Amino acid sequence: MTSPSESPAAAGADPVRTGGAASGLAAVQFGEVRDIPLNRLKASPKNARRVGHSAEVIEARAASIRHKGVLQPLVVEPEIKDGQETGYYLVSAGEGRRQALRLLAKRKALAKGAAVRCVVDTANDPAEVSMDENLSREPMHPADAYEAFKDLAERKGYGAEEIAARFGVKPDIVRQRLRLGAVAPALLDLYREEALTLEQVTAFAVNPDAARQLQVYERLSPHQLTPHVIRRAMVEDKVISTDRRAQFVGVEAYEAAGGPVLRDLFTQAGGVCWLEDVALLETLAADKLAQVADEVRSAEGWKWASASLDFPHGHGCSRVWERLRERAPGESEAINALIAEDAELTEQWADIDPPPPEVAARFEAIAAQLEAYGDEYGYDPGELARAGVFVVLDAYGEARIERGFVRPEDEPAPEPQDEADAADRQAADASDPDDANEDEGWDADASDGVGEVEEPAGDPAAPLPDRVIAELTAHRSAALRDALAQNPDLALVALVHALAVRVFGAYPVPTCLEIQWASRDLTQFGEGIEDSPAGRAIAERHRSWARQMPSEGADLWAFVVGLDHDSRASLLAHCVGLSVYAVRNWDRRPHALAHAETLASALDLDMRDYWKPTAVRYLDRVTKAHIAAAVSDGVSAQAAARLSGLKKPDMVATAEPQLVEAGWLPPILRTAKPQPQAVDAEGEGRQRGLEAPSEAEDALALAGGDPHEPPQHGGAADPASLSAEDEEQAAASLAAAE
Structure with missing residues (x-):
């Protein structure tokens, strides 16, 4: 040494x-x-x-x-x-x-x-x-590294795994760098000059089509060149894998059919990709829906089955519903006995889990016997022979089956008009003196008292003149109004009957009440309404009532009368509930919207039972600032701070489970709590928020209600004369409404 x-x-x-x-x-x-x-x-x-x-x-x-x-x-x-x-x-x-x-x-x-x-x-x-x-070392510019990786792959023919082994990095990292190296050279030069950020370049790299990248860059204005907007523009002609069509078909089946897939290499959400051949995807979805429709038609015996991606609301069909099946003699008694035995065994062995083998076997035998008897409701065979089903794709990528639709050409022919009735009507027209006078040009006033013509005796069996009938029945209508007003219970029956006629209108309108009812189609305002928790619950409740309705309109009154009080109230609530329209859009209705807030407060509506802040329903459709504000509001400021610097997809993937677990709601979906009981100047108790028009209505009007809308009467205070307390209450109501 x-x-x-x-x-x-x-x-x-x-x-x-x-x-x-x-x-x-x-x-x-x-x-x-x-x-x-x-x-x-x-x-x-x-x-x-x-x-x-x-x-x-x-x-x-x-x-x-x-x-x-x-x-x-x-x-x-x-x-x-x-x-x-x-x-x-x-x-x-x-x-x-x-x-x-x-x-x-x-x-x-x-x-x-x-x-x-x-x-x-x-x-x-x-x-x-x-x-x-x-x-003293300075790392090379990332753009140079990306292009060097690309050159190595092209010149040496190395794949991502080989390059990863030679440089000791993960293959996924190599794939990302290769994708970034394939970005249009002009855009990489802008990145080197710091005219573009890495986040912007990454957004362009989602789609490796360099020509498309330049096209998007030239199309967007400088203030639009945010990563989120760039990414959306780069894949706007493709279908994301979370789309209902992709969920229904399956990415694997789409790829097996030769469909190209563009995979997202830059988000940590996992599994996100875009399906590039939209026509192929829709063909596969339509074919699969058609297969489901054919299986349902064959298995259930319908005349026809139609498959489509969306429900054809303008189908022009009437609808039939399930009816209570007619049981063979003794079947109902046997079914009731089985149900009673099941309940008795359940109560007897409630504290022992699992029950003894012989008891468990008896439970299974009872279930099998009840299943063998079939559902107590079903479609009439004659209706099955002329009706069909629509099979559509719901918002969650599943086939939804809507049964019992009858096309106009399959409607049963109307019974021919009774000839005797027609003859009677013709005789009545001929015997009406007023009509006869008009037909013959006879005018008693024109005789001037000269040669008075004696009125013919006529036929006592002939119908009364129309004008006389109208006058008499007008008196009867007035009497009915008065009598019904004095009988609240029967008035409720008549109201339920009138609403049911219109809600389940498969027959003529057999009611003398001029009750107007309408139900707006909410699906025009957003996707997935029908498949939301509320939409599914309403559809199931409607189906349950519809299959109990009598097939003939004349029998509907007896059906409503025969309901017990709770059932009748439930039917009324269903019919009234379908008429709610509280959508905020271009149609400005401040008083109606204020009443919607009052109604929500009275119902103590909790939208957490119906809506979740998921990516599809909210986060993907708002800005990063909105997401951060939501996390800060619903979770914590620290959790929101941890989102800083994340890309939009990663931000959504991180925020979604936190917001769902926290049960966070946007302010517009929150329900104001009912105000405590207050006493007015006359000493009468009243509940704030339960009278119409409420302070919320006045607040909405003050906040920009339509000045041309007619004033709503009902004792509301003049906004100009509101006290300081009332103004605070109006402001709180307006905040809740907004």
């Missing part, structure tokens, strides 16, 4: 120089280049790096060394103890390479004593060498 006093520098041996001492140029390298055994290299205590390299970095260095060797010699100094060299060397620069070599030796990829090219530098201060090693 060479002692420090005998080192080349100390002994007068010049280090390698570019032009010799006379030139005055600095040395290219100090020290002697030696091959030193790996097991003779140690970490230097003078290393300026106190935080060591991560395991991932060491893995990457090891992979690089394994494929390309040590590209840069280590800088070392001899270890000195008691004034003598120990034979070991301390690594001043290259500790990461030393650890990578030791890792390879541990894995038997090289010998523990393998020779390592080193520069033995005793001229420079080791601590300064270590510091310079870590500070």
Whole structure:
């Protein structure tokens, strides 16, 4: 070994120089280049790096060394103890390479004593060498690295896995860099010039079509060049894998049919991709729906089945519903006996789980027998023979089956009009004196008292004149109004009957009450309304009532009368509920919308039971600022701060479970709590928010209600005369409404 006093520098041996001492140029390298055994290299205590390299970095260095060797010699100094060299060397620069070599030796990829090219530098201060090693290097620009990865893949033919092995990184990282390297060169140049950010370049790289990238860049204005807008524009002609059509068909089935898929390499949500052949996807969805429709038609015996992606609201069909089946003699008694036995066994063994084997077997036998008897409701065979089903795709990617629709051409022919009735009507027309006078041009007033004509006796069996009938029945109508007003119970029956006639209008309108009823189609305002929890509950409740309705309109009154009080109230609530229309859109209705808030408050409506802040329903459709504000409001300010810097998809994926778990709602979906009981000037108790028009209505009007809308009467205070307390109440009501 060479002692420090005998080192080349100390002994007068010049280090390698570019032009010799006379030139005055600095040395290219100090020290002697030696091959030193790996097991003779140690970490230097003078290393300026106190935080060591991560395991991932060491893995990457090891992979690089394994494929390309040590590209840069280590800088070392001899270890000195008691004034003598120990034979070991301390690594001043290259500790990461030393650890990578030791890792390879541990894995038997090289010998523990393998020779390592080193520069033995005793001229420079080791601590300064270590510091310079870590500070003087400048990493290459990311755009240069992306293009270098792309060049390696194209020129050498390496795939992502091969490149990953050679550089010690994950294949997914390589795929991302290759995708970024394929971004249009003009856009990468803008990134180098800092005219674009990495987030913007990443958004362009979602779609590798360079021409499309430039097209989107030129189309968007500078203030539109946000990552979210860019990403949306890059895939606007494609279908995301969370789309209902993709969920129904399945990405695997779509790919098996030859459909190209564009995968998102830059979000951590996982599984997100875009299906590029929209026509193929819709064909596959339509074919699968048609298969479902054919299976339903064959299995249930319908005349026809029609499949479509969306429900054809303008189908022009009438609808039939299930009816109570006629049971064979003794069947109902047998079914009731089985149900009673099941209830008795359930009560008897309620505290023992599981019950004894013989009891469990009896439960199964009862269930099998009840299933064999079939559902108590079903379609009439004649209706099945002329009706059909619509099979449509719901918002969650599942087939929804709507049964019992009758096309106009399949409607049963109306019964021919009774000839006797027609003859009676003709006779009545002929016997009406007023009509006869008009037909014959007879005018009693024109006779001037000369030769008065005696009125013919007529037929006592002939119908009364129309005008007389109208007058008499007008008196009867007035009497009915008065009598019904004095009988609230029967008035409720008549109201339920009149509403049911219109809600389940499969027959003429057999009611004398002029009750107007309408139900707006809410699906025009948003997707997924029919398949939401509220939509499904309404449809099931409607189906349950519809199948109990009598088939003939004349029997509907007896049906309503025969209901018990609770059932009749439930039917009324269903019919009234369908008429609610509280959508905020271009049609400004401040008083109606204020009443919707009053109604929600009275019902103590909790939208958390009906709506969740999911990506599809909310987060994907609002800005990152809205998402951060929602998390801050619903979770915590700290949770919102952790979203800072995330890309929109990652932000959505992180925020969604937190907001759903917290039960967060946008302010417009929150229900104001009912105000406590207040006492007015006359001492009469009243509940704020339950009278019409309420303070919320006045507040909405003050906040910009339509000045041309007619005033709503009902005792509301003049907004100009509101007290300070009332103004505070109006402001609170308006805030709740908005």
